[in-house]
Amino acid sequence: MKLYGLKTCDTCRKALKSIPDAELVDVRESGISEAVLTRALADFGAALVNTRSTTWRQLDARARELPQLQLLQSHPTLMKRPLIERDGDLFLGWTPQTRAALGVD
Template sequence: MLIYGLKTCDTCRKAKKALPQAQLIDVREEGLPEAVLTQAYERFGAALLNTRSTTWRGLDDDAREEEPLTLIKAHPALMKRPLIAKGDALFLGWNNDIEDEVKAML
């Protein structure tokens, strides 16, 4: 099980603590594999883009018009997090429902 996020993100830390067997991959340092990014975008669409982040607020209007995949490749911190991958299953975000679903797969 892989958790794609940021090691400094509180939500990612909560997910990692609840899933100690999972590996946290810091997308700012290691990036997000193209196949995972594409699969996540096909599944979650524009919800994959975190428009409430500081990175988003720092972008100018022209940059915000870019395609979500292009933006996330250029600025990995724009991805909503965590993105949890277990086999072919993907989960976006972290709340009680997602935690229950992920733990049911273990």
């Protein structure tokens, strides 16, 4: 199981504490593959982009108009976190629904 997020993100830390066998992929350091981003965008659409983040607020209007895939590749910290990949399935956020689907908490 892979958890895409940030090692400094409190929500990602909570998720890792609940699923200690997950491998953290820090998107700030390692980025995220185009294949994973494409699948996540297909599954979650606009919800994948965190428009409440500091990174989003720092972008100019022109940058915000970029296609979502290009925007997330250029600014991986814009991704809503965590994005969890387990056995080919993707889960977004650390919501009660995600925890129930993963069988934790």
